[in-house]
Amino acid sequence: MNPAEERDRRIESAIFLIPFVSYAYFYQGADQSVACRFDLMRSILERGSLWIDDYCGFNTADIINFGRHIYSVKAPGTSFTALIPWLVIKLVLLPLQKDHEPLFWAFTTYLTTLFTTGLLVAMLGVVMYRFARFLGVGEGRAAGIALISGLGTIAFPYATELTGEPVAAVAIFCGFYLLATFAKRPSMARAFFGGFLAGWAVLNDYPVFLVAAGIGIYALFKLPEWKHLAAFSAGAAITAAILLAYNWGAFGSPFYFSYQAFKLPENAQFPEQSIGFVGLTYPKIRILWNILFDPQRGLFFCNPVLLLAIPAVAYFARRSQWRAEFVVTVYAFAALILFNASYGESIVSWGGGTATGPRQIIAAVPFMVLTLAFLPAACDYLLAAFTVISVAIMLIATSTNPHFPYEYENPVRDFALQQFMRGDFASNRDAFFGGGMIIGDSVAFNLGKLLGLPGPMQLWPLAVFWIIGAFDLSAALELWGKGTSRRLFGAAAATAIAGLFLLSMSATILQPLELSRRHGLLGRYMVGERCFESPPHIVRVDGQLNFQGIGEMGAMPFPSCAVWRGAIIAPRDGDYVFSIDIDDSGWVTIDGTPVIRDPGLVSKPHDEGTIRLTAGTHLIEAGERNVGGDAYIRLFWRVPGIDNPEIVPSAALIPERFNRSRR
Secondary structure: OOHHHHHHHHHHHHHHHHHHHHHHOEEOOOOHHHHHHHHHHHHHHHHOOOOOOOOOOOOOOOEEEEOOEEEEOOOOHHHHHOHHHHHHHHHHHHHHOOOOHHHHHHHHHHHHHHHHHHHHHHHHHHHHHHHHHHOOOOHHHHHHHHHHHHHOOOHHHHOOOOOHHHHHHHHHHHHHHHHHOOOOOOOHHHHHHHHHHHHHHHHHOHHHHHHHHHHHHHHHHHOOOHHHHHHHHHHHHHHHHHHHHHHHHHHOOOOOOHHHHHHOOOOOOOHHHHOOEOOEOOOOHHHHHHHHOOOOOOHHHHOHHHHHHHHHHHHHHOOHHHHHHHHHHHHHHHHHHHHHOOOOOOHHHHOOOOOOOOHHHHHHHHHHHHHHHHOOHHHHHHHHHHHHHHHHHHHHHHHHOOOOOOOOOOHHHHHHHHHHHOOOOOOOOOOOOOOOOOEOOEOOEEHHHHOOOOHHHOOHHHHHHHHHHHHHHHHHHOOOOOHHHHHHHHHHHHHHHHHHHHHHHHHHHHHHHHOOOOOOEEEEEEEOOOOOOOOOOEEEEEOOOEEOOOOOOOOOOOOEEEEEEEEEEEOOOEEEEEEEEEEOEEEEEEOOEEEEOOOOOOOOOEEEEEEEEOOEEEEEEEEEEEOOOOOEEEEEEEOOOOOOOEEOOHHHEEEOOOOOOOO
16 A cells, blocks of 8 residues: 555544544434334344334334334335344344343444444545545545534434434435546446445435436436446336335335325324325425524524535536536435425424434435535635534534424523533433333433443543544644644644533533522422432522423423422411412422422422411422423412412522432
8 A cells, every 4th residue: 555545544544433433422212213213123023024013112103004003104224224233233232131121222222323324424424535535625625524524414413323314315425426436437336336325315215316316317427338327227226126115015015105104094193294295295485494594403503514505506616527516416405405395384394303403304414515625715714613613513412312302492502502511411211122221310321421420521531532533634634734833733623622522511610609599499400200219410599480491490301300499488477379380290398288289290280279387487399390391380479468479589588508418
């Protein structure tokens, strides 16, 4: 290997390893979109069937009833892609199942995900680098957009989950790359795999058919001989045959697709899917805004670096030698974005459910990233700044819980960031196939959590790896020069990376201030339906119990409960009426006497009670339980001699002295 090839190998190794190790650091637990893929794999291997009746009863709603069986509604390609990793890993870990079944399922699903989506998305970075170099882009910019693809876009969180969209993104982009570079190494195999990958992308995510069709037309211009076109067509035909065979075996017709079953009366759980063609009508401005800009799921809100694709397209268009590649690239992401804008008004439809960003247009992301290669050098600092913001947002989402709940209008700020700043990582409690928690009160984990590191320090090993990776890649690219210049740039990069991860220490640093208030109640916020079954995630003094939403209450994932303790100062003798407006239910006790009784695991949005108090100080406890969805609590009292209730003022409350050992 000559020095140039060795250098390229070093660069590509870093481009692959930095994202891959990052993906390996996280296990997200179960999600409904993911669970149905694992259910199908188990059915195929353990039952020899395409229906998933035996596995889907509790872990997914992404199902359809057809005939006398239940089927996954998702495209089957991801389950097919992961079959071999699943089979091998399950056999290796099988001895763990007898005595540690929850760990067995967690590690089997974790490793299957890592060696399917994680491996493929990390490999995509290398393909992105090579594609950019082929298009005449310098090494530094090519390496930069490769890392943006893997760490600065919504591909990052979805590389840690077994969903179809990232697999489709890798397959369709790699198929495009094989055709674009065909003239360099023409062969029947290259043409065949170009068609096979384009078809495999559709097998993983049906809407990618739009892009695959465009690439099919592109192949007519790029493949010089009929034999090459025949090879391309054969590759695509094989995947089409697999899909048609699956449809035939599952639904009795090769041309009956799973989503069509939503028109049947027994599948009314997602009514929007029965409108138009499987939920599709025409692009709508409001939905287009939602999927691109709205804070709840907007792509540009989550990945601001992709905003630069808009001016980058203009620079790409000037490269006349790449006119065909320009057309395919822009068509690919425009088609998928407009397709997604054709869904219904429900966030379940256009937003991909509980998701980070618009999950259903992940296949468009590599094409958008590729355009960034053509930004002029004058944009380097702007590109770097937007990249840092995008990577930070994606790290925050991936390390906490990328299944953003519906009740947050700005989940990055109000859900993920709050958890990140207090070092509350890997909070998902859902398991694929049952069993208890894996680490503490969660099923999800990161490698630092597995090692037993305290919450705020759990990501530090990853931070060290990123710093080492940045130095290694920069040295290979010779970006930072030598001597003083190298030391300065190196220190700046290390400081920037460390600063991002140190953000997780914020709550620890600020907690003494949170606990120093002289008025209010000491609140302990816990995960789980029953209080104090696990240690509190948040301990702070709240001036009043007057919270309008779950974001103000620390963005605790449900089910959760919170308990506030301290003392209340009664200004005079008499009967006091206490009332609560609450989601879902709550209680109040004073001096150990229940004023408002705990109703249990029910929804009781309003309750009240009366107690006679003497003037002076009395012990008080208030509690709130969130069974699901949003949460809020407002604690009122009506003082003797006053007609109207008011929020119990902070001046009338004294927090319980903070004591870690006391419940």
